[in-house]
Amino acid sequence: MARNSIAANLLMFILLGGGIWSAVVMQKEVFPQFQLDVVEVEVAYPGAAPSEVEQGILRPIEEAVRGVEGIRELISEAREGRGEVLIELVAGQNRMKALQDIDQAISRIRTFPDQIEQPEVSLQTRQQEVMLVALYGPIDVWELRKLAEQLRDQLQSHEKITQVELRRVPQYVTHIEIPRQRLREYGLTLSEVANIIRTNSQDVAAGSVQTSAGEILLRVKGRKQWADEFAKIEIVAGQDGPLVTLGDIASIRDGFEEIGFHSQFSQTPAVELNVYRVGSQSPIEIAAAVEETMQDFETILPPGVKWRIDNNNAEEFKRRLGL
Template sequence: MSDESGRKGWVGPIEWMARNSIAANLMMILLLVGGFWMALQVQKEVFPEFQLDIVEVTVNYPGAAPEEVEKGILLPVEEAVQGIQSIKEMTSTAREDTGTILLELVAGSNQMQALQDIQQAVDRVRTFPEQAEEPRVQLVVPTQDVMELTIYGDVDIWTLRQLGEQVRNRLLSEDAITQAVIDDVPDYMTSVEISQETLRKYDLTLSDVARLIEQSSRDIPAGSMATEEGDILLRLKERKQWADAFEDIVILNADSGGTVTLGDIATVRDGFEEDGFHSRFNGQYSVEIEIFRTGEQSPLEIADAVEKVMAELSVTLPDGVDVRIDSNRAKQFEERMNMLLENGVMAMIIVMVILSLFLEYRLAFWIMMGMTISFVGSVLFLPAMGVSINMISMFGFLMVLGIVVDDAIVVGENIYEYREKGMSFMEAAIKGARDIAGPVTFSILTNIVAFLPLLFIPGTTGKFWWPLGVVVILVLAISLVEALFILPAHLARSGRGSVTVYGRGMHRVQRAFSQGFEAVVNRVYRPLLDMALRFRYFTLSAAFTIMVVSGAYATSDHMGMIMMPEAPADEIEAAVRLPVGTTARQAGELAMAITEDTQRLFEANNLSRNVEGIKTNVRGGQQFIDVELVLRPEEERDMTVNEIIAPASVKVVGT
């Protein structure tokens, strides 16, 4: 009678869901099917993509030394933007031919408004040198590099550059790749050689020829044309890049109507900057091709496309030229994803096995399903929160893996206890979930609050760690819903254990394990607990002493501390910073000397079993020399990274 009157009164959400299994099943199907479908659709990338709060101002000043760049370019720009309130910090860099100012914006400021304010301030500068080019003002957009290929061989740099462009074009022909950039190559240079005799013959000077070349190789604005859809800006594309185009530049117009072109009076050649250092791999010329992810592309799709092209290149590249993969973030992404899947499956199996030894195996199954629903269901909401599948979000899934099962175990065990007391399945499910709903809710909310600050970290750091907090909170929230509303509905109708041979055998295993566990509790744990309670002051003193000693040890110099654990490295890199004003030729000579010294150490210490090669390059406008030891895979090495570094360290004295 009381049961009937209770049904006529208010029915809470837990009881309503327990009695309406269709609603619970629909919710479960929605989370599972929607989550699996969204897992196929959601953006996949190595690291989260976000907009940096940085504006870059770049001004080219050909032929200028760093000191001239600082005085003529950097100082005027710094003065012009000084009063803009949305700028938090300025970082200026002067190099030969170029000045760069990075302007970090205040977190939360309007990026487009700040960009417009900075552009207007720079446009008002009227003191730039005449030789300076137009300033470029743009928001810094982080690139999503996925892989890096190195092409190297015993050929000249011109041939290698052409091969690099062919490989890049082949990569871009794949649907999965839309951005590939050739790096670590000298700039193209078109040289014009004119004899003094020729200049005198035509009454010309080098300045006259240079001025005519400059005037004839500029893009010229040509006004605009009105259309129904708006005005179209017109521009004459006159900029020339190759020797054959320069040869057609008209230098003189003869009275007879004929013309004298640059090709008639000069030798014009395509080539590279002669003073620059050309990157090398194992002493041979090399070029690098960086492959980036754009739009909706997946790192795994890009990796598959690159492997297809690599298989072709192994056949088509000329003798003496080879290609290798230097950096492979797609592999890191795949390894992290495999780790997540393997750990998730292993966790579910462990939960199923252990709970089956203590509780009914059907109850253990639904608790295990609760983990699956929580993880898969959270993926359904990732796009709405601006989160992709990346290294950070997958780290969040791994982190919450050991937390999410607790609430389902507590609820399931409480329902099981009421069953053992003789309640019906429905009553046990409702009362068991209701009794524990408060503590479980506050337990989950406590965990959510612990990760909530990750959503409010300002600046670039906050954007980077945002996916971690979102993933953990989503999984915990869905696990709470599953434990209180879906799990009781399933346990209310799970029925008793089977009376088959398998069911009887399982029951015997559970009874044997339960008896053994109770023996350990009664013979070991209970006596220790009684002793601890009898001598409670000694127990508290011992616990306090252990806490103090542990704290003292942790804060002393005896315990080391590192921000990140050491991980096996793929490369060992050493950088040499050169003084401002170092010429390209000096940087190239020093880089070559460092390469030769490293090669000698490499051979003298027999590092070929552990090191695949040596890469050398000059970066940052002749300010840095990079030397990299490319290591073999960890499983193929018989030396640790520190053992390899010891003989490979090179001390550079002077320039």
């Protein structure tokens, strides 16, 4: 009997020790992590009605990808100025190969309207959001966005934080206004000037150029150029006459696209930043790192600008650990 009692106690301690060890080393998540087998195709068609988006974008894409192996279902949506196609893959399909095949199929389409932007083809992923940080206050939206970008960089410089994304922020645009008289003076059209800008800009190739009523509107991604750099673009070569730059004939200003930006908190402009966990990162450690960073960042905030944390999944994780 004594031997059995000792063995039972030993087994109990082994199981207890194993449980403690598992609790320490086990990857801690608020929700299970998994991958989505969905390819997303987005195409901007500025100024187009939903019916034009359906005819000019969605139907050609649906026809082009129909022959790609491993597609389970297509879901298309046409909106004002934009079309989206979600392509669900068969379970177990090679996701990267399917992404490449779909991208190549779309690149072969020759019937797209000239006004569309470059189609964006990407693999959807399930991001693990830890929390949302909001900056808000009675300051200019331009300054608020720059402040949010500064905060994003400071958060990502912390060793515990890997991924932070701006959310609900207005997009940068550059407005270029050229009087008709100036165009006539140099024998130019607005479209010709837009093409010169497109050819000479390192940014515009990844964005879009629109022309209307004497104005050129530039939407770009990964912006490296601002109004003063665009002003230096040569419009008329100076071989037999004076060199004419864009700044000589146009009024150029940087700004934001106002459409679609309505984020406010306490009736003041607001910008949000999503903080995500990557791989085996702990949501509790990330939350602590955010709090630490925000305490430092708070000291440089302009008067009236405040911050708050919402959707704190680290708190939910702590609650579940306590169950």
